[in-house]
Amino acid sequence: MVRYILEIVKKVLLNELEKAIKKNFSVLPRNIEISYPKDRNLGDIATSVAFQLAYLEIKNKKKAREAVNKYAAQITSELQLSKIPYISELRVVNGYINGYLQYDRFTRDVIKNILELGESYGAREKKGKKVVIEHTSANPIHPLHVGTARNSILGDSIARIYRFIGYDIERRFYVNDVGKQVAYLVYAYSKIKDKVNISGKPDHWFGSLYSLANAIIEVTKGLITIESLKRDLIQQILKKRVKYEASKNELEALLIKLYKIERYSAIDWIKTLNSIINAIKEEKAIESIDKEIKENITKLHEALEITVKWLRILSDLTLRWPTLSKLVLRELINENDIERKISELMRKYESGQDRDVNNLFHDVCRNVLEGIKETLSKVDIEFDRFDWESELVRSGIVSRIINELSRRGWVIEDENGAKILNIKEACKLEDIRRIFDMKEFKPDTLPPNLVLIRSDGTTLYTTRDIAYAVLKGSDETVEKVFNVIGKDQELPQKQLKAALYLAGYKNIAKKITHVSYELVILPGEKLSARRGRYVTFDEIIDEAIERALEEIRKRRRDLSQKEQEDIAKAVGVGAVKYALISVAPEKIITFDWARVINFEQNSGPFLQYSYARATSILRKINYDLPDPDQVRYEVLKNDVEKDLIFNLARFPEIILESSRKIRPDIIADYANKISILFNSFYQRYPVLKAETEDIRKARLLLVEAFRVILRNAMNLLGIKPIEKM
Numbered sequence: 001m002v003r004y005i006l007e008i009v010k011k012v013l014l015n016e017l018e019k020a021i022k023k024n025f026s027v028l029p030r031n032i033e034i035s036y037p038k039d040r041n042l043g044d045i046a047t048s049v050a051f052q053l054a055y056l057e058i059k060n061k062k063k064a065r066e067a068v069n070k071y072a073a074q075i076t077s078e079l080q081l082s083k084i085p086y087i088s089e090l091r092v093v094n095g096y097i098n099g100y101l102q103y104d105r106f107t108r109d110v111i112k113n114i115l116e117l118g119e120s121y122g123a124r125e126k127k128g129k130k131v132v133i134e135h136t137s138a139n140p141i142h143p144l145h146v147g148t149a150r151n152s153i154l155g156d157s158i159a160r161i162y163r164f165i166g167y168d169i170e171r172r173f174y175v176n177d178v179g180k181q182v183a184y185l186v187y188a189y190s191k192i193k194d195k196v197n198i199s200g201k202p203d204h205w206f207g208s209l210y211s212l213a214n215a216i217i218e219v220t221k222g223l224i225t226i227e228s229l230k231r232d233l234i235q236q237i238l239k240k241r242v243k244y245e246a247s248k249n250e251l252e253a254l255l256i257k258l259y260k261i262e263r264y265s266a267i268d269w270i271k272t273l274n275s276i277i278n279a280i281k282e283e284k285a286i287e288s289i290d291k292e293i294k295e296n297i298t299k300l301h302e303a304l305e306i307t308v309k310w311l312r313i314l315s316d317l318t319l320r321w322p323t324l325s326k327l328v329l330r331e332l333i334n335e336n337d338i339e340r341k342i343s344e345l346m347r348k349y350e351s352g353q354d355r356d357v358n359n360l361f362h363d364v365c366r367n368v369l370e371g372i373k374e375t376l377s378k379v380d381i382e383f384d385r386f387d388w389e390s391e392l393v394r395s396g397i398v399s400r401i402i403n404e405l406s407r408r409g410w411v412i413e414d415e416n417g418a419k420i421l422n423i424k425e426a427c428k429l430e431d432i433r434r435i436f437d438m439k440e441f442k443p444d445t446l447p448p449n450l451v452l453i454r455s456d457g458t459t460l461y462t463t464r465d466i467a468y469a470v471l472k473g474s475d476e477t478v479e480k481v482f483n484v485i486g487k488d489q490e491l492p493q494k495q496l497k498a499a500l501y502l503a504g505y506k507n508i509a510k511k512i513t514h515v516s517y518e519l520v521i522l523p524g525e526k527l528s529a530r531r532g533r534y535v536t537f538d539e540i541i542d543e544a545i546e547r548a549l550e551e552i553r554k555r556r557r558d559l560s561q562k563e564q565e566d567i568a569k570a571v572g573v574g575a576v577k578y579a580l581i582s583v584a585p586e587k588i589i590t591f592d593w594a595r596v597i598n599f600e601q602n603s604g605p606f607l608q609y610s611y612a613r614a615t616s617i618l619r620k621i622n623y624d625l626p627d628p629d630q631v632r633y634e635v636l637k638n639d640v641e642k643d644l645i646f647n648l649a650r651f652p653e654i655i656l657e658s659s660r661k662i663r664p665d666i667i668a669d670y671a672n673k674i675s676i677l678f679n680s681f682y683q684r685y686p687v688l689k690a691e692t693e694d695i696r697k698a699r700l701l702l703v704e705a706f707r708v709i710l711r712n713a714m715n716l717l718g719i720k721p722i723e724k725m
Helices: 005-024 049-057 061-078 103-120 146-164 180-192 202-239 241-246 250-263 269-281 291-320 322-332 338-351 355-378 389-394 397-407 430-435 461-473 487-502 506-511 537-555 561-581 604-619 639-649 651-661 665-684 693-717
Strands: 045-047 087-093 096-101 130-134 168-175 385-388 411-413 419-421 450-453 478-486 512-517
Touching: 005 045, 005 049, 005 061, 005 096, 005 103, 005 651, 049 061, 049 096, 061 087, 061 096, 103 639, 103 693, 130 146, 130 461, 146 168, 146 478, 146 512, 146 537, 146 561, 146 651, 146 693, 168 461, 180 202, 180 322, 180 338, 180 355, 202 241, 202 250, 202 291, 202 322, 202 338, 202 355, 241 250, 250 269, 269 291, 291 322, 338 355, 338 389, 355 537, 385 389, 389 397, 389 461, 397 411, 397 419, 397 450, 397 461, 397 487, 419 487, 430 487, 450 461, 450 487, 461 478, 461 487, 461 506, 478 487, 478 506, 487 506, 487 512, 506 512, 537 561, 561 604, 561 665, 561 693, 604 665, 604 693, 639 651, 639 665, 639 693, 651 665, 651 693, 665 693
Parallel strands: 130 168, 130 478, 168 385, 478 512
Antiparallel strands: 045 096, 087 096, 411 419, 419 450
């Protein structure tokens, strides 16, 4: 088993603390806390065990606080310093027991350990267990956008981290080819496929078609709804005509006006409708109007507002893609009963029995996937397998799970024949309440039930996802399954786990963790794929590379154009990755170019620049490093040198913390911290022109140790270390 220096110190200290406490006290804290003081003048390592012990033994809080220093002194007096490696002194400071490192030995062993292990420093032994990471899984209907990019980069980094700590990794992409969104796209494509050629990057072309199809279908549905509601409203007014004509009420007069102008098609009837809405808002004798008429007026007004919004969207899209728009409009605008036709298309594809329909769906999805793969290849993200929803449904797993849930009595039917998972009833079980963070069964706070099968016989996304969870987690070698999915899917992910428990897959449910992440906001942008309003990952990458190239040309005029472009590509990609992974997943990211392309601090370019700066020092000596066994490490005695050494030693535990919390941003923050320390060291203390040869040798090894750790950290983030910048 790999043992790292700080881990050894902490393990031995913990053992010695337990011995001292057992010898002198009647209780032992369950988890003895060992930490690092923020101010290193107070020590390098510390424990608050005296606080823990005092509050356990003494129930009076005031007396417990007063006893902390006494307890700390008593414990410290029992500790045998000679048995705790690398610790030269122990002191009681404000109730804490603080240890001070013997830096000459500590520095020697940390640096030698790093240099010996190299790219393996921080890694763990093979576990013979597998971790499945499902990430990206974007609907195959449009190109990846900046929000999905966060998913991809987060998932890829998690895979890198878990491989580093000894797991076999399986990266999976779930191809959502059965859903309604894909059916919209396929339906639109079926109408024009013989009249048009796919041009440009396929995911972009199909993304344009998808947005256009959505807008046209929504406008068509809206116009049909308006026509129907208006016709019904006129008929309702006609029945009340005699009463309304005799009335002097303003609102009823407006209703008669709406009825009368129906004969004059050139007159804008919407103006009168808006006047009616305003009168209703002002509550002008509403009681005299039938409830049905009022409801119809409200529905008609809402339908108008929604349709106007979609007409504006369609207008915008038509101007953006005039040639494709003209073709799609001609084929779809006169379509009747589109929803029924799309539902029928979905049923045929889900059954898998219509070869032409199968080929059509596969043709569309594979084209979009090729574009997505091309985008991800730019940022070095790959998958081990692509799982198609349609194959999952046809395999029978979905049906078996639904049948099992029915057999166990957890499925109910609504009045339309839809099959529903009775989660509300299941919340009487403690395991299910735990999933939904409920301490007790309260009828008024129960989570919603889950529709498993629609009344038309088609399954829903979450239903299929239940079956997919079984597929991912059924292998006994799989220890963990990470579903990297947005925060908006928290409820479906909990419903999924509940369904697994209720269907008898408790062990698989326990393996699953929802890795939730928040939105990415671009200032001034309102994003919506359906409306064609999104910033693609391709354009983000390209702009990052362009901005990086502009900066590189300013800084390195001595490099050839090819060298500048190669560096700019690595810097641009690294900048985007760091920007999307350096923020904790539960926080919203505001994508700000001033921060993304920043060579001075807290950015991908800053890490790469720090690595290149360290490399440039070693390049000047042709990487001819001194023998680590012939170096006097005690000369590294300045505070910034000690800070850097201590933080390099922390790398293995940083990796474990990041893996345990499933938060790559912890590694990003660490990489930024050691880069700041290195740059401070570099600016204050010469390396190649150090005052003595002993200091020069020791600092050269410190530079190389930093380079090894930063390279390892960057690799886990998927950021390419570069040697010139």
